[in-house]
Amino acid sequence: MTGPREDVPGSYCAACGAVVHRPLRSGPDGRPGATCPRCRSLERHRFLSLLLGVLSPELRDLDLVVEIAPSRQSTPLLERLGARRMVSLDAGYDARAVDALASIERLPLRDGSVDLLVCYHVLEHVPDDAAAMREIARVLSPRGLALLEVPIREGVETDEDLTATPEECLRRFGQRDHVRWYGDDIDERFSAAGLATMRVTPPALLGEAAVEWFRLMRHEVVWIARPGCGRVSPMLAGGAGSGLTAAFDAVLGELARTRDQLGRARARNERLAAQRDALRVRLAQRASVEEPRVITRLRRVARL
Numbered sequence: 001m002t003g004p005r006e007d008v009p010g011s012y013c014a015a016c017g018a019v020v021h022r023p024l025r026s027g028p029d030g031r032p033g034a035t036c037p038r039c040r041s042l043e044r045h046r047f048l049s050l051l052l053g054v055l056s057p058e059l060r061d062l063d064l065v066v067e068i069a070p071s072r073q074s075t076p077l078l079e080r081l082g083a084r085r086m087v088s089l090d091a092g093y094d095a096r097a098v099d100a101l102a103s104i105e106r107l108p109l110r111d112g113s114v115d116l117l118v119c120y121h122v123l124e125h126v127p128d129d130a131a132a133m134r135e136i137a138r139v140l141s142p143r144g145l146a147l148l149e150v151p152i153r154e155g156v157e158t159d160e161d162l163t164a165t166p167e168e169c170l171r172r173f174g175q176r177d178h179v180r181w182y183g184d185d186i187d188e189r190f191s192a193a194g195l196a197t198m199r200v201t202p203p204a205l206l207g208e209a210a211v212e213w214f215r216l217m218r219h220e221v222v223w224i225a226r227p228g229c230g231r232v233s234p235m236l237a238g239g240a241g242s243g244l245t246a247a248f249d250a251v252l253g254e255l256a257r258t259r260d261q262l263g264r265a266r267a268r269n270e271r272l273a274a275q276r277d278a279l280r281v282r283l284a285q286r287a288s289v290e291e292p293r294v295i296t297r298l299r300r301v302a303r304l
Contacts, residue, residue, distance in 0.1 A: 011215045014049040015041035015073060024215055033215060043217035044120060044149060045073040047202055050214065051147065051222060052077060054205075058145060059116060066139070068104055068119040070096065078118060093177075104132040109139040117146040124150050124178045127162050133193030137227050146195070146225040156183040186223075196228035 013020050016039035027034030027042060034042055041049075052059065062083035067075060070088040078086060089108075092101040102108050104119065105128050117136060123129045136146050151174060153159075159172060160180030170176045182189075190197045200223075202216040211218055 012213055013038060013041060014046045014214050015039050015077065036215075039073060041073045043215065044220060045071070045077070046214050047216050047220060047222065048074060048118070048120075048147070049077050050206070051200065051224075052081065055145065055224075058143075062115040063141075064109075064114050065116045066107075066109065066114050066118070068117070069122050070098060071120075074118065074120070078116075081116070083115070104135060106131075107135045107139055111138055112141045112144075114139045115141050115144050117144070119146065120149040121151070123148070124173065124180055124182065127179060129180070130189065130193055133190060133195060136225070137194035140225075140227045142227065144227065146223075148190075148197075148223040148225055149221070150182050150186070151178075152182045152186060152221055154184065157185050158183040158189070190223065190225060191229045194227060194229065195225040197223045197225045199223055 011020050011024065012018075013036040016036060018038055020036060020038055022037045024033040025035040025037055026032055036046070059081055062081055063085060065078055065081060065083040065086045067078055067086070067088045069090050075088065087100065087109075088098045089100055089102045089104070090096055090098045091103050092098075100108065104122060104126060117140060119136065123132055126132045136148075140146060158180055161168070161172065162179050164172065164179070166176035169178050173179065173181045187197055187199075199221055201219070201221055202211050202214075203218050206214070206216070208218075210216070
């Protein structure tokens with residue numbers, strides 16, 4: 001697989017489905033090349049779009065989709081799934097629009113009623129994250145999936161402190177309103193709450209070239225979870241891998257065709273510009289030869 005051609009700049013935003021030729025803007029924390037200038041999606045939104053495409057065989061005929069702490073970039077991606085019902089929930093700490101105010105520690109949903117639950121960057125804020133994880137397991141239907149994302153540090157155990165001051169939270173957990181930074185024991189935490197999980201990352205599933213094409217974050221981790229304990233079933237793991245490959249190949253093929261079209265258009269424009277310049281030179285040369293003859297004729301006519 002080859003990388004992007006340097007003579008045809010641009011990237012592909014999987015969230016808005018467009019080739020973007022303007023530079024991507026900085027992210028909320030100042031990291032470069034994070035925000036799509038068209039739809040303002042971040043890396044996690046673009047990866048979410050790809051994951052939903054990959055998991056589409058598992059996401060057919062959905063009854064209820066639930067999004068915890070929705071964003072204006074992620075909600076349209078979930079709406080495309082065509083579920084019969086879609087509900088957004090949040091605890092109400094900011095002014096985002098939701099269908100209902102509720103704590104993830106006590107979801108106002110029936111047992112086994114949710115076919116897809118998306119919860120990105122929420123659990124690190126929650127005092128009782130074990131209760132929140134149990135609630136996710138409780139509301140998922142037997143066929144249900146949850147897509148979960150939290151900040152994680154590899155090689156250490158989870159660091160948490162519910163009594164820390166906002167300044168201490170900022171120093172230890174990266175934000176004033178975070179109460180923990182997850183570590184290697186997170187899979188055991190999910191399992192203890194009744195969730196079987198599988199980690200997915202952009203490089204592992206897409207490869208390094210795709211990370212560049214789609215402007216993703218190499219170290220991002222998303223957990224695909226189902227009711228149960230341990231790891232998700234091999235059927236889901238294998239299906240996700242093959243589906244992701246097909247989805248990536250389709251998008252990459254479309255991007256390659258677009259880049260080829262741009263390359264041909266540029267070459268055509270360069271040929272037309274060269275022809276135009278050559279015509280100007282010929283006209284100038286002809287004018288330099290014809291002008292004295294015309295002046296001589298005019299003088300002769302004037303003497304008559």
